[in-house]
Amino acid sequence: MKKLFLALLLLVGAAAGVFYAFPATLLASVLWLEQQAAGLSHERMEVADLSIHYYRGGPRDAETILMIHGFAADKDNWLRFARHLSEGYQVIAMDLPGFGDSSKPLASYDVGTQAERVASFVKALGVDRLHLIGNSMGGHIAALYAARYPQQVLSLALFDNAGVSAPQKSELIQRLESGTGNPLIVEKPGDFERLLDFVFVEPPLLPLHLKEHLGERASANSEHYRRIFDQLVERYIPLEPELPKIQAPTLLLWGDRDRVLDVSSIEVMRPLLPKPSVVIMKDCGHAPMIERPQDTAEHYQAFLRSTTRPDEGAADARALP
Structure with missing residues (x-):
């Protein structure tokens, strides 16, 4: 028994050593565990000569929720949030072209072009109607999609x-x-820590060597991200004229301490939307589905219930815990 215990300790120590020496292996293992917890699988599809990677889970015959990430992000941003939804909905979190594991051709990445790529992806999935969620740049794309294809968006x-x-x-x-x-652009690995502090009020806890690996990965993509950001600025499409075209009930959810995009944006958007609901989360930053996944999912589930039972309306308040 003593020999077995020592053998197990050696195995655990060896595994820890491997993970420390190879942070990419640790990251892949953590993401795999998160996928399992969320009930999602990693899938890939060819759409218009682009390879689109995405997570999918939940019942295939249920209503679909499509999640669209923000700038310099990817489908992994939705894992902890999605675990609260995958039992009752078909959940899909995609890597937009140019990000994550999806194709990164020298092409246009403005929000108008990306909205049409999302439309092609949805068509290829065979989904007629869906719930859309978008964060940051992904929210810009989702709103534009909902304005262009109002009959498709629940x-x-x-x-x-x-x-x-x-x-x-x-x-x-x-x-x-x-x-x-x-x-938002990590020029050198050491900038990654500052990025986390800028985006979150309470950044996710990450082992130092994993944080260094993520910083190296982000800095390696800095030139690519800079080109995309320049396109977003140069080919900017304002949402103000588009919002009145959105027919679907719309949840505006914001962290009250967002340093990337100010919460006062809601003051512009709410009067332009036909069916708005508002949730402002206290002491939360730019990516609430990462920083506070369970709280964010509860607010979102309340909103979904309100779309079928208006008497149980989603919160519409200045701030919530």
Whole structure:
């Protein structure tokens, strides 16, 4: 028995050593465990000469929720949020072209082009109607999709979305206008820590060597992300004229301490939307589905219930815990 115990200790120690020496292996293992917890599988599809990678889970005959990530992000952003939804819905979290595991051709990545790529992906999936969720740039794309294809969208949820001119300029906008750099682009691995502090009020806990690996990976893509960001600015499509075209009930969910896109954006959006609901999360940053996945999922589930039972309406308040 003592020999067995020592053998197990050696195995655990060896595994820990492998993970420490090879953080990419650790990351892949963590993501696999998160996929299993969320009931999702990693799938791939060819759409218009592009390889689109995505997570899919939940009953195939249930209503579909499609999740669209933000700038310099990927489908992994939705894993902990999705686990609260995959029992009752078919959940799909995609890597937009240009991000994650999907194709990254030298092409256009403005929100208008990406919205049409999402439409082609949805068509290839064989989904006629769906619930849409988008965060940041993904929210801009989701809102544009809902305006262009209103009959396809059952509901729309926008988490700290881009695309509107906020009355109060965010710290990101102020930095870009003053020429002091873009904190969303990791130029060198050490910038990754600052990115986390900028995006979150309470950044996710990550082992140091894993954080270093993610920083190296992000900095290796910095030039690619810079080109995409420049396209987003140069080919900007404002949402203000598009929002009145959205017919679906729409949830505006925001972190009240978002430094990337200011919460005052809601003041612009709410009067332009035919069926708005608002949730503002206290002490939360730019990506609530990562920072507070369970709370965010509960607010989203309440919103979904309100779309079928209006008397149980989603919260419409200035701030919620």
